[in-house]
Amino acid sequence: MHAATGLSPSELRDMTISGINGIGDFRRKPYRETPWAPAESWAFCPQCLKPPVRWPLWWYQPWAVMCPVHDCYTASFCSDCGSPFSPSFLRGDTSGRCPGFLAPSDEQIARSSQRRPKRKRCGHPLWEIETPPVADPVVRDVHQMLIRHLAAIRSRQPDATQQWYDNFRTLRILLKDPDPLHVRVFTSPDPALQARYTDQIADESWADFTEEEIQWQPSESGFLHPWRDRAFGTRDWERDPVTTAAEFSVIGRILNSGDLAAAVQDAFDVPHRTDLRSFGDSLPSYLSRTSPQLHGLLRQALDADTLDQILGFAQPPLT
Numbered sequence: 001m002h003a004a005t006g007l008s009p010s011e012l013r014d015m016t017i018s019g020i021n022g023i024g025d026f027r028r029k030p031y032r033e034t035p036w037a038p039a040e041s042w043a044f045c046p047q048c049l050k051p052p053v054r055w056p057l058w059w060y061q062p063w064a065v066m067c068p069v070h071d072c073y074t075a076s077f078c079s080d081c082g083s084p085f086s087p088s089f090l091r092g093d094t095s096g097r098c099p100g101f102l103a104p105s106d107e108q109i110a111r112s113s114q115r116r117p118k119r120k121r122c123g124h125p126l127w128e129i130e131t132p133p134v135a136d137p138v139v140r141d142v143h144q145m146l147i148r149h150l151a152a153i154r155s156r157q158p159d160a161t162q163q164w165y166d167n168f169r170t171l172r173i174l175l176k177d178p179d180p181l182h183v184r185v186f187t188s189p190d191p192a193l194q195a196r197y198t199d200q201i202a203d204e205s206w207a208d209f210t211e212e213e214i215q216w217q218p219s220e221s222g223f224l225h226p227w228r229d230r231a232f233g234t235r236d237w238e239r240d241p242v243t244t245a246a247e248f249s250v251i252g253r254i255l256n257s258g259d260l261a262a263a264v265q266d267a268f269d270v271p272h273r274t275d276l277r278s279f280g281d282s283l284p285s286y287l288s289r290t291s292p293q294l295h296g297l298l299r300q301a302l303d304a305d306t307l308d309q310i311l312g313f314a315q316p317p318l319t
Helices: 009-013 017-021 106-111 137-155 162-176 241-255 260-267 285-289 292-301 304-311
Strands: 215-218 224-229 235-237
Touching (some): 137 241, 162 285, 162 292, 260 292
């Protein structure tokens, strides 16, 4: 490719999935530094997919919650069959159309007592999927800051957004991974984001639903996430850019405030402490670079052993 196009190896790598994720290989498991990044599914702008179809690689970024061209939220699963969009499901013969499977009909199941019928693909044109317009200016600001930070990394220029980005990832991981925070009141002016917030308490009760159905369940933070049945009777959440944008709205308002410490106290309850066991013995480096104004939240949200690793201080013995 280098000989045929004249592009440098680094330019060619930037055109690959592994290049856009900034790692040497594309792994199915979450990345150690960004475990909240999607390992399989991606988001896309339906309006950008109107023929001729193009797939910009920035859609693979975990912050691809909106399209700056069409000012709408992105989508991550088919509105018809509910199938998530994953690189492993990309098929060249269905360019621009949903490659997910339709649910087999009862009639097919009855006729196939000896042999499983071949499942039909959805084929719904992705450009016909409708996503709501972005009506929260904070989400736009966060999106632009993330683009600016990525540009600074790629150009290897001094990055004035690094502290902002470290704080952003710290709040993001507390909202997403160990889930020790609960959003007290969600004040976004965007009705699409308001629909992703609930006062309902997260519980373990589940209604029966099929593999192709999406069920919205609240997390401890108060935001609704789409869940689907997986193989062998398991369930897992799917990526939803609108829910992620709602979390960005909360984080952006905190980072835009003049007093981070006061803003997090106003924004969150901390029902319980948690650890970061999903990281194993290697905690993300950005946690140790978090602004001191957020250390109070870390003390409330994380256990003593984790704090020792992050902040380097010893907790007094419990009395």
